[in-house]
Amino acid sequence: MFDVVDSARRLLVVDPCADCLTLLPELRSAGWEVSSCAVDSVAPPPCDVGLLRLQTAQLARPERIKELIRHSNTEWIAVLSPDALRTKGVGDFISEWFFDFHTLPFDVERVQVTLGRAFGMARLRGRGRAINEELGSELLGQSHAMEELRKLITKLAATDSTVLIHGESGTGKELVARTLHRQSRRSRGPFVAVNCGAIPEHLIQSELFGHEKGSFTGAHQRKIGRFEAAAGGTLFLDEVADLPLDLQANLLRVLQERQLERVGGTQAIPVDVRVLAATHMDLEKAIAEGRFREDLFYRLNVLQVETLPLRERPGDIPLLADYFSQLYSQEIGRRPRRFSDDAMDAMKAHPWPGNVRELANRVRRGQVLADGRQIELEDLGLSRSAPTAPALITLEEYKRRAEYQALSEALARYADNLSLAARLLGISRPTFYRLLHKHGIR
Numbered sequence: 473m474f475d476v477v478d479s480a481r482r483l484l485v486v487d488p489c490a491d492c493l494t495l496l497p498e499l500r501s502a503g504w505e506v507s508s509c510a511v512d513s514v515a516p517p518p519c520d521v522g523l524l525r526l527q528t529a530q531l532a533r534p535e536r537i538k539e540l541i542r543h544s545n546t547e548w549i550a551v552l553s554p555d556a557l558r559t560k561g562v563g564d565f566i567s568e569w570f571f572d573f574h575t576l577p578f579d580v581e582r583v584q585v586t587l588g589r590a591f592g593m594a595r596l597r598g599r600g601r602a603i604n605e606e607l608g609s610e611l612l613g614q615s616h617a618m619e620e621l622r623k624l625i626t627k628l629a630a631t632d633s634t635v636l637i638h639g640e641s642g643t644g645k646e647l648v649a650r651t652l653h654r655q656s657r658r659s660r661g662p663f664v665a666v667n668c669g670a671i672p673e674h675l676i677q678s679e680l681f682g683h684e685k686g687s688f689t690g691a692h693q694r695k696i697g698r699f700e701a702a703a704g705g706t707l708f709l710d711e712v713a714d715l716p717l718d719l720q721a722n723l724l725r726v727l728q729e730r731q732l733e734r735v736g737g738t739q740a741i742p743v744d745v746r747v748l749a750a751t752h753m754d755l756e757k758a759i760a761e762g763r764f765r766e767d768l769f770y771r772l773n774v775l776q777v778e779t780l781p782l783r784e785r786p787g788d789i790p791l792l793a794d795y796f797s798q799l800y801s802q803e804i805g806r807r808p809r810r811f812s813d814d815a816m817d818a819m820k821a822h823p824w825p826g827n828v829r830e831l832a833n834r835v836r837r838g839q840v841l842a843d844g845r846q847i848e849l850e851d852l853g854l855s856r857s858a859p860t861a862p863a864l865i866t867l868e869e870y871k872r873r874a875e876y877q878a879l880s881e882a883l884a885r886y887a888d889n890l891s892l893a894a895r896l897l898g899i900s901r902p903t904f905y906r907l908l909h910k911h912g913i914r
């Protein structure tokens with residue numbers, strides 16, 4: 473529960489600050505609990521508001537201050553002389569890292585008002601954090617498509633049928649699956665996610681269905697598989713089209729018979745699991761090419777959900793970008809920044825081959841790299857949509873862009889056959905995955 477009135481108000485004074493000490497008797501009688509620490513303190517006492525005396529010498533090397541601010545859930549107030557306030561760059565530094573500032577000499581009444589506002593803000597930020605932790609699992613977006621998707625999920629959550637979720641990489645398929653689980657009657661049970669493309673072929677059978685001790689070399693003890701681990705809950709089979717054909721047959725059998733046998737076992741074990749499956753591939757094409765079993769497709773495709781690419785719902789970009797900026801600012805310990813107009817225009821124009829995941833990664837990078845008050849398009853690693861005279865960039869940056877473009881094109885053309893895409897680029901499939909991850913595309 474959020475209760476400002478009854479809570480103790482904790483103030484931290486960073487030593488040395490002789491001027492701050494003169495304030496303490498009045499602040500204590502106004503109800504502030506005061507403690508102190510050094511600027512390089514490893515574990516500063518928890519507090520709501522901090523007072524930090526900014527000396528000109530520290531401003532040349534602000535890293536210690538940033539470190540302290542980063543690692544506290546505190547609203548900070550800078551205390552500085554009028555001269556220090558005129559130092560170059562100090563305004564940007566304060567507005568980025570501090571809630572407010574106060575120039576010396578102290579005006580006690582004003583300080584009390586500032587501290588009170590900072591305290592209120594610290595508590596609101598605390599509450600915001602709790603809300604955001606919940607939001608981390610929420611499907612955000614104001615576009616018509618997202619509203620329809622949320623309505624559809626509510627309807628599908630009420631059933632126990634298999635759902636096939638289709639959409640490009642990074643469009644939120646796993647988030648859809650988690651939302652379906654959370655809204656279903658199975659929500660108290662486990663949600664178990666398996667990326668079928670990430671498990672080596674020879675281990676998939678035992679990973680999904682478990683094995684008995686001694687059933688193969690290396691099976692030193694009995695192991696339950698993901699199906700059993702999801703009992704009473706939901707099993708999410710991501711990249712289901714990556715399952716080898718023989719495993720597809722086994723999966724079909726388990727779905728039909730609602731029971732399984734562990735590898736090397738003889739006993740039939742009942743299965744009480746709702747299966748949700750996802751793919752970015754065109755499964756009908758995969759069936760035509762003999763790479764996916766038609767009967768399994770019909771078994772999985774009882775209900776369908778399609779997650780739209782981000783470029784087809786640009787209206788969601790500002791909301792998602794602000795959300796990620798807020799989220800990562802908490803992680804990094806900086807105040808959340810807004811986006812410059814140029815950065816926002818570039819985001820709206822960008823084709824987003826890696827969809828929401830790419831957006832999240834770029835905003836994170838922007839939040840870390842931005843020097844000023846706003847995130848600029850360079851901080852996001854984006855370029856202006858119609859560059860006039862492009863500035864010369866480093867060879868490293870040219871290479872990075874070329875790599876990004878090659879990956880995006882390969883992904884756009886061969887989304888349904890990543891092994892082929894990797895082969896055509898002359899790299900292995902794991903390297904392809906690693907590079908996609910590096911560029912925030914998948």
Ligand SMILES: Nc1ncnc2c1ncn2[C@@H]1O[C@H](COP(=O)(O)OP(=O)(O)OP(=O)(O)O)[C@@H](O)[C@H]1O
Binds near residue numbers: 610613642914
């Ligand atoms: N509508 C949304 N609102 C908030 N966050 C989202 C939304 N869509 C996706 N995300 C976030 O983007 C990231 C990628 O989403 P997710 O993993 O669900 O995509 P995916 O389609 O399953 O990707 P892949 O096919 O590569 O596994 C996650 O961090 C997810 O929380």
